[in-house]
Amino acid sequence: MTPSLDEGIVYEVIRSPRATADIVIERDGSLVVRAPEWADDAQIAAIVASRQYWIYRSLAEWRDLNATGVLREYKNGEGFLYLGRAYRLLLVADQDEPLQLKNGRFTLRRDLVDHGEIAAAKSAFRDFYIAKGTERLRGRVGYFAPKVGIEPAGIEVKELGHRWASCAASGKLAFHWKCMMAPQTVIDYIVVHELCHVHHRDHTDAFWNEVDKVLPDFAERKEWLRKNGAGLDV
Numbered sequence: 001m002t003p004s005l006d007e008g009i010v011y012e013v014i015r016s017p018r019a020t021a022d023i024v025i026e027r028d029g030s031l032v033v034r035a036p037e038w039a040d041d042a043q044i045a046a047i048v049a050s051r052q053y054w055i056y057r058s059l060a061e062w063r064d065l066n067a068t069g070v071l072r073e074y075k076n077g078e079g080f081l082y083l084g085r086a087y088r089l090l091l092v093a094d095q096d097e098p099l100q101l102k103n104g105r106f107t108l109r110r111d112l113v114d115h116g117e118i119a120a121a122k123s124a125f126r127d128f129y130i131a132k133g134t135e136r137l138r139g140r141v142g143y144f145a146p147k148v149g150i151e152p153a154g155i156e157v158k159e160l161g162h163r164w165a166s167c168a169a170s171g172k173l174a175f176h177w178k179c180m181m182a183p184q185t186v187i188d189y190i191v192v193h194e195l196c197h198v199h200h201r202d203h204t205d206a207f208w209n210e211v212d213k214v215l216p217d218f219a220e221r222k223e224w225l226r227k228n229g230a231g232l233d234v
């Protein structure tokens, strides 16, 4: 997994048992080539070179979409997302949980941001999304798994770095807590996408056909995530 350099294009190579190579721009803007085990460095460099135009165009697009980073302030009135809707923040003196969503507002214990430290407030939001997400995603995975024809070994919601979701060889699915900021329709797309990876580890036509069978309008949901994914943060 050492980053490689090819005519100015920096990419990381991940080899695994698969039939074809797949080039993706990760959420952090890095370029990853998922390659079959038999492909040597020269073959991979040739694949990258053949898709140069697409790579440069996609990287430029990624920079445009990510030009405005998320800067949320932990103060009264600031909007925070949950299931695709923004709820205003209200700082409160005391409450049972560090962060709650009730009566159409996020209420956050004031002492968590008292000294201008936002780490505690950020983790209160993370914990909130993980708790809500674990329950909701378990339900959605339970709903979609029979449609895809698989039986997942369980789910987990956690920090996943630049990935929205992942699927372990054990059949256990993991979802990024940030998924909970997206609309339900987009969360369902992430769920179905990951479930289909149990059958197909790569993004071949066979994989997308499988997604399409369950969610015929998946392209719109996928596009929403591509455009708005960078804004899903706290």
Ligand SMILES: [Zn+2]
Pocket: 193, 197, 203
């Ligand atoms: Zn995928």
